[in-house]
Amino acid sequence: MMTELLNSIGQQAIAAAQALAQLSTTTKNQVLRAMADALEEKTPDILAANQEDLADTTGLEDKFIDRLTLTVDRLAGIADGVRQVANLPDPLGNIDRGWTTESGLEISQKRVPLGVVGIIYEARPNVTVDSAALCFKSGNAVILRGGKEALQTNIKIAEVVREVLATFNLPQDAVQVITETSHELAQQFMQLNQYVDVLIPRGSARLIQTVVQNATVPVIETGAGNCHIYVDETADLQMAEDIIINAKTQRPSVCNATEKLLVNAEIAADFLPQIAAALANSHVEIRGDEQTCQILGDQVRPAQPEDWDTEYNDYIIAIKVVHTLDEAISHINQHNTKHSEAIITTNYEHSQQFTQQIDAACVYVNASTRFTDGFEFGFGAEIGISTQKLHARGPMGLKELTTTKYVILGQGQIRE
Structure with missing residues (x-):
């Protein structure tokens, strides 16, 4: 029975994808703007559905509930993201390159949709909208499988989007x-x-690894975020404090929040008390290595080996004192999830070494890791943040939802 259900969904998606691939950019943009308007108009209905989901959050962690919760402001931001997608250039039909061969064949490599995109995700209703908007603009049909905790919200959002498609006589x-x-x-x-x-998982490390290990459909791996900030001995310490507090506390439940702090030994005695006080004001628990514990005393609890590999998604941070930039880079590359890493420094050579040697999708100099986001990158929204190296890496927007085909024009050539 389940196989029959999925076969039906799959067949319908393929038929829809074929229709979407033929749409003009003008039509797609009109539809997207109508979707954004409808999401705002239907805000009371969507929030009511969200409240149904929130009515039973027994056993769920605060970070999970935060991702699940929608508000008027969050929905307005989501709708604005759809409008931004409408304003972006359409990647379809773009010619990546073209040339003429010795035999006179005219070859061009052009952008085309992937086809049918599957998304498996947890309690993140924004993913429902972002995925629908980005896939629609890039000419792809999308099949969404969210977690049961957000089921009513996802159903209502999809209903709003599908109603808009119907008003334009497009396949729902x-x-x-x-x-x-x-x-x-x-x-x-x-x-x-x-x-x-293609299948794109969005959520916890456990969910992502489950998909990677069990899928036979090609997977774009979106990663958990064990993100680091390294404070160099030349850093502006007030800048460092401001960036760390933002990266850790602005929204700790998300994957681009900073989880680990590395501090150069030359400034540790001065900077650690400063940042500890600031973190305490934001109710952040500190776990530290031996040297951090010596400096901060009872302000910090000893870090365990597993702390260096843990994505907390909470008001917790682990701090380690390092003696060189090389040591910082080595530690980060050993323990990170290839997501987002940052250095705070006024030394240009150090910044260049850090950006060249850190293995991550996004590497920052003097900025918060919280900017790793499709909206902040100017993509309108994102389908996910890829931490793998094939096809796409980092925040994935419209182009990452396309592939290429070669179009070859001839005049009767045959191969000898």
Whole structure:
């Protein structure tokens, strides 16, 4: 029965994708702006559905509830993201390169949709909107399988989006939500190769690894964020404090929040008390290595080996004192999740070494890791933040939802 359900969803998605690939940019932008308006108009209905989901959050961590919760302001921001997607250039049809061969063949490499995109995600209703908007603009149909904790919200959002598609006489099945939340169906979805061209997981490290390990559909791995900030011995310490507090506390439940702080030994005695006081004001628990504990005393609890590899998504940070830039880089590359890393420094050579040697999708100099976000990068929204190295890396926008095909024009050439 479940296989029949997925086969039907898959067939409908393929038919919708074929129709979307033929749409003009003007039409797509009109539809997207109508989607944004409808999301705002239907805000009371969406928030009511969200309250249904929030009515039973027993056993859920605060960080999970934060991601699940929608507000008027959050919905307005989500709608604004859809409008930004409408304002972005359409990647479809762009020619990446073109040339003429010795035999006179005219070859061009052009951008085309991926086809059918599958998204598996947890309690993140914004993903429902972002995925629908980005996939629609890039000519892809999308199949959404969210967590049961956000089911009512996701159903309502998809209903709003599908109603807009219908008003433009477009296939509603361009956006489909799987309402069956069993693990068995999720497993089958991960192996729906005959219909799904690519699968993108969004959520915890556990969810992502489950998809990576069980899917037969090609996966773009979006990673957990064990993000670091290294404070160099030349750093402006007030700048460092401001960046660290923002990166840790502005929204600690998200993947681009900073989880680890490395401080050069030359400034540790001066800077650690300063940053500890600032973190305490924001109610952040500090876990430190031996030298950090010696400097801060009872302000910090000893870090355990597993702390260096943990994404807290909470008001917790681990601090380590390092003696050189090389030591900082080595520690980060050993323990990070290839997401976002930052250095605070006034030394140009140090900044260049850091950006060249750190293995991560996004590397910052004198800025908060919280900017690793499709909206902040100017993509309008994002389909996810890829931490792998093939096809796409970092925040994924419209271009990352396309592939290429070669178009070859001839005049009767045959190969000898």
